[in-house]
Every structure is written in C-alpha cells, then in structure tokens.
Amino acid sequence: MTAAQCERFMSFVSPEPMSGCWLWVGGVTTKYGIFRLGKQRKAHRVSYEHFVGPIAAGLDIDHRCRVKTCVNPVHLEAVSERENVRRWAATITHCPLGHEYTPENTYLDEGRRRCLICRRGYQRHYSRERWRSGGEEYRAKRRRWNQDSYRRCAQRAQTGMA
Ligand SMILES: [Zn+2]
Ligand SMILES: [Zn+2]
Numbered sequence: 305m306t307a308a309q310c311e312r313f314m315s316f317v318s319p320e321p322m323s324g325c326w327l328w329v330g331g332v333t334t335k336y337g338i339f340r341l342g343k344q345r346k347a348h349r350v351s352y353e354h355f356v357g358p359i360a361a362g363l364d365i366d367h368r369c370r371v372k373t374c375v376n377p378v379h380l381e382a383v384s385e386r387e388n389v390r391r392w393a394a395t396i397t398h399c400p401l402g403h404e405y406t407p408e409n410t411y412l413d414e415g416r417r418r419c420l421i422c423r424r425g426y427q428r429h430y431s432r433e434r435w436r437s438g439g440e441e442y443r444a445k446r447r448r449w450n451q452d453s454y455r456r457c458a459q460r461a462q463t464g465m466a
Contacts, residue, residue: 305341305354313339313350317375325369326351326376335372351375352382364388370395393417 305313316330316339328337328347337347352365355377359365366388369379383391398404399419409420426449 305350309341310354313347313354316347319376320374323369323371323374324376325371325374325379327371328373328375332373337373337375348372348375348380351377352380356380356382366391 316328316337317326318329319325320327330347331338331340333346338344339347339350341350346365348367349359349365353359359382362384363382364385364387366381366383367374367379368381369376371379374380393416396405396417399422401419401422403409403419403421405417405419410417411420411423412418
C-alpha cells in the first residue's frame with residue numbers, strides 16, 4: 305500500500321483497547337472486513353501483507369484473537385487451511401443442540417466431532433433397522449424428532465439447565 309492507501313485503510317480501523325483488536329468499521333462481507341485496493345480485498349489479508357509480508361500460496365490468515373473483523377497484524381498468523389479449520393473447530397464447545405463436547409460426550413465421525421448424548425437419544429427413537437425399512441416415513445419422523453429435540457434443548461438452555 306502507498307502512504308495514502310495506508311491512511312485510508314487506517315481510517316476504517318477502530319482500535320479496541322481491551323483486546324488490542326483493530327476492529328474494521330469499513331465494509332464487511334458476511335464474515336470479514338473488505339477493503340478496495342484496485343479490487344475488493346479481504347482487509348485482514350491486506351493488513352498482513354502490508355505490515356508483516358507476503359502470504360505464501362495456499363496459506364490462510366488465522367485470527368488468533370478469534371475476532372474475524374480484526375485487522376491487527378499482531379493478531380494475524382499465516383497458517384495452512386487445515387490448521388485454520390482445526391483452530392476454529394476448537395472454539396466450538398457445544399453440539400448444535402447445546403450439549404458440551406467433553407471427552408466423554410464426544411466421538412469422531414470422519415474427523416468431525418459428534419455428540420454422544422444426541423446419538424443416544426436419536427438411536428433410542430429410531431434404530432437402524434427401522435431406518436432401513438421406514439424410508440420416507442422414517443425421514444419424516446426423524447425431522448419431527450430433530451425439531452422437538454431442538455426445542456427441548458433451547459428451553460433447557462434458557463432455564464440454565466443445559
Ligand atoms: Zn484481534
Ligand atoms: Zn448434543
């Protein structure tokens with residue numbers, strides 16, 4: 305970036321004194337800040353390249369502060385895509401229905417963490433055999449069960465009994 309571009313870049317930055325994050329207050333896509341530099345670029349990548357250096361091909365920029373709109377180069381690290389995905393997964397501590405991923409309650413399915421409480425509840429309702437023979441009827445029941453179960457979990461979360 306030229307000095308003028310850098311100045312424009314910094315005009316979109318709002319430093320957060322507690323975390324040290326540089327929050328992006330310019331345009332934002334669904335997740336990241338964007339900065340027009342000839343073409344639209346991800347603001348955190350522009351920041352990394354300007355303040356740290358070129359990003360090697362195939363590397364992602366990981367937010368070590370876990371704040372996706374942060375562009376503080378000190379909070380950014382170039383890592384492989386795989387590592388980036390792993391780090392984000394580690395920040396997810398509960399299954400979609402709100403059960404905690406403890407070692408006892410977690411199993412791996414093709415490398416992804418799954419919730420045992422959900423699997424047990426699910427299996428109690430619908431066994432594999434019924435699934436095989438049930439076809440469309442089974443799938444409709446499964447949808448209903450998922451919805452019910454989701455409602456129950458949401459209620460429990462609200463009353464603090466999750
Ligand atoms: Zn940050
Ligand atoms: Zn669960």
